[in-house]
Amino acid sequence: MSSDQSVEHYDLISLGSGEAGKFIAWTYRTEHPDSKCAVIERKWLGGSCPNIACLPSKNVIYSAKVAHEAAEGTAFGLPYMAAESKVNMKSVIARKKAMIDGPGGLMDVHKGNFKRTGAELVWGEGRFIGPKTIEVVGSDGSKRVMKGDKVVICTGSRARIDDSVKGLKESKPLTHIEMLDLEEIPRHLVVLGGGYVGVELAQAWKRFGSEVTVIEKHERILKNEDEDMVELLTDILQREGVKFSTDTTITEVTGTSGDAVILKGRTTCGASVEINASHILVAAGRTPNNDTMGAEQGGIKLTSRGFVDVDEFNRASADGVFAVGDCAGSPNFTHVAYDDFRIVRDFLSGKITPETDPQRKSGRQVPWTLFTAPEMAHVGLREHELKAQGIKYRVGKLPIAAFLRTRTLGPGETEGVAKVTVGEDDKILGFTVLGSGVGDLLPVVQLAMKLGVKYTEISNLILTHPTLSEGLVFLFSAVPERS
Numbered sequence: 001m002s003s004d005q006s007v008e009h010y011d012l013i014s015l016g017s018g019e020a021g022k023f024i025a026w027t028y029r030t031e032h033p034d035s036k037c038a039v040i041e042r043k044w045l046g047g048s049c050p051n052i053a054c055l056p057s058k059n060v061i062y063s064a065k066v067a068h069e070a071a072e073g074t075a076f077g078l079p080y081m082a083a084e085s086k087v088n089m090k091s092v093i094a095r096k097k098a099m100i101d102g103p104g105g106l107m108d109v110h111k112g113n114f115k116r117t118g119a120e121l122v123w124g125e126g127r128f129i130g131p132k133t134i135e136v137v138g139s140d141g142s143k144r145v146m147k148g149d150k151v152v153i154c155t156g157s158r159a160r161i162d163d164s165v166k167g168l169k170e171s172k173p174l175t176h177i178e179m180l181d182l183e184e185i186p187r188h189l190v191v192l193g194g195g196y197v198g199v200e201l202a203q204a205w206k207r208f209g210s211e212v213t214v215i216e217k218h219e220r221i222l223k224n225e226d227e228d229m230v231e232l233l234t235d236i237l238q239r240e241g242v243k244f245s246t247d248t249t250i251t252e253v254t255g256t257s258g259d260a261v262i263l264k265g266r267t268t269c270g271a272s273v274e275i276n277a278s279h280i281l282v283a284a285g286r287t288p289n290n291d292t293m294g295a296e297q298g299g300i301k302l303t304s305r306g307f308v309d310v311d312e313f314n315r316a317s318a319d320g321v322f323a324v325g326d327c328a329g330s331p332n333f334t335h336v337a338y339d340d341f342r343i344v345r346d347f348l349s350g351k352i353t354p355e356t357d358p359q360r361k362s363g364r365q366v367p368w369t370l371f372t373a374p375e376m377a378h379v380g381l382r383e384h385e386l387k388a389q390g391i392k393y394r395v396g397k398l399p400i401a402a403f404l405r406t407r408t409l410g411p412g413e414t415e416g417v418a419k420v421t422v423g424e425d426d427k428i429l430g431f432t433v434l435g436s437g438v439g440d441l442l443p444v445v446q447l448a449m450k451l452g453v454k455y456t457e458i459s460n461l462i463l464t465h466p467t468l469s470e471g472l473v474f475l476f477s478a479v480p481e482r483s
């Protein structure tokens with residue numbers, strides 16, 4: 001620090017305005033009206049979720065669903081069938097932008113929260129230059145030095161571009177950020193990676209009219225999930241026209257994404273692969289944004305994978321420093337980042353301690369929903385994990401068509417399957433479901449799991465007919481009696 005830089009003192013600073021960081025600053029400032037709290041942000045007000053990740057992707061995926069259903073128009077009695085190739089991507093992107101930046105949109109909500117709580121928003125790139133001390137450089141080159149009694153690191157993550165693939169970086173591939181702003185429909189989109197981002201966006205762009213090929217280096221997409229679920233989803237996506245090249249490692253890329261590219265590689269059994277396409281989307285995992293934030297100067301230990309090393313309460317190695325969300329290696333979900341906020345809030349207020357909640361972080365539920373059509377949703381242990389851990393279980397499994405609501409919806413909505421596993425004590429161990437709108441079925445199952453009640457508490461409920469949740473009664477009744 002140069003001698004002419006004075007240090008501004010704050011009670012709490014969040015480096016990064018993502019999910020957990022912003023809520024910590026807003027809440028701390030509300031609970032301590034005399035405190036000085038600041039959030040440092042270099043680009044995205046409120047972090048990735050509202051700007052470039054969850055909400056924009058779901059908005060665009062919904063446009064793809066409408067396009068898909070319009071193409072089935074006559075099945076609903078409409079006088080026409082819209083051609084998928086006619087989708088106007090400029091309008092799709094404009095609708096997404098309006099959700100973010102339009103009047104009353106997500107950015108207005110964020111600005112309102114800063115104004116309401118009095119937490120200060122500081123625009124600029126932050127970097128530790130000493131313990132709990134951050135230098136912020138604004139886009140105009142101006143500098144400030146801020147020191148917090150408490151500092152929360154919430155720097156998030158970015159798309160990983162695999163350096164081992166020759167020519168990939170030079171081909172200027174799209175990440176989710178550029179993909180969600182693309183105003184043209186790619187002729188042939190190659191998606192590198194069959195995880196959450198890859199699978200959700202592959203289906204959406206197939207529905208917009210692109211030829212789409214997903215390349216996954218493992219033997220199947222969504223590699224952590226149960227084979228029966230993934231096989232069915234893969235089959236549904238293939239029937240929609242998405243192509244998959246699994247067990248495939250791309251070694252070389254030539255050309256430029258947006259124009260023409262050639263991807264060369266091989267399968268695990270040695271067959272060579274060559275794909276000619278127009279665009280590449282990299283969706284091959286994330287890298288934490290911790291490499292440029294001055295961790296060493298801040299005395300903050302990183303793990304071998306570059307995450308901030310934290311304990312059960314999100315405390316980093318440096319005194320008074322916390323890390324939350326993707327940058328701390330928490331499962332990459334906005335709802336988990338939000339729970340990281342609750343952990344830090346409750347720890348700071350003394351509501352939780354190592355004595356009262358020794359497994360506050362490691363013991364939590366991590367549910368998720370994949371926003372394909374049909375959706376896939378999950379909580380608890382997967383069947384393959386139960387087998388690997390030698391846990392005895394019984395399975396209830398039904399086609400989603402047994403959830404009668406699905407029969408009242410559009411074409412293809414009866415595709416899917418639901419599966420629940422229960423233990424020797426009749427408590428629910430895991431729940432996975434593939435079907436239209438099934439993400440909304442998770443809460444009741446989560447609550448039953450959290451309360452540790454028997455699965456029969458769900459099968460004995462009276463649930464309204466014909467809602468989707470009614471199907472839970474049929475599913476849980478399909479669990480065989482204990483022998």
Ligand SMILES: Cc1cc2nc3c(=O)[nH]c(=O)nc-3n(C[C@H](O)[C@H](O)[C@H](O)COP(=O)(O)OP(=O)(O)OC[C@H]3O[C@@H](n4cnc5c(N)ncnc54)[C@H](O)[C@@H]3O)c2cc1C
Pocket residue numbers: 015016017018019020021040041042043044045046047048049052053054055057058124125126127154155156157176197289292293324325326327331332333334335336337371
């Ligand atoms: C395409 C896509 C779709 C997704 N969909 C879902 C979904 O449907 N549901 C779900 O739960 N999760 C989803 N996720 C995951 C979810 O977006 C992340 O887990 C979540 O946004 C992480 O929040 P965070 O607060 O940890 O980080 P972020 O939201 O990334 O916030 C970090 C912020 O810190 C800023 N920053 C970083 N370094 C600095 C610095 N040195 N100085 C100043 N500012 C800095 C960044 O600009 C950023 O704004 C999706 C992710 C992607 C990529």
Ligand SMILES: NC(=O)c1ccc[n+]([C@@H]2O[C@H](COP(=O)([O-])OP(=O)(O)OC[C@H]3O[C@@H](n4cnc5c(N)ncnc54)[C@H](O)[C@@H]3O)[C@@H](O)[C@H]2O)c1
Pocket residue numbers: 162165192193194195196197198200215216217218221222223248249250283284285286331332333368369370371
């Ligand atoms: N609906 C949701 O909640 C949602 C949606 C999108 C993203 N997310 C979150 O964001 C995270 C990041 O998503 P993601 O899809 O980038 O990562 P991911 O970890 O989910 O999937 C990456 C996939 O790419 C594969 N891969 C890696 N390198 C490859 C290569 N060189 N060639 C081919 N395949 C390769 C991996 O085997 C893996 O299957 C997810 O883990 C998830 O937590 C959540």
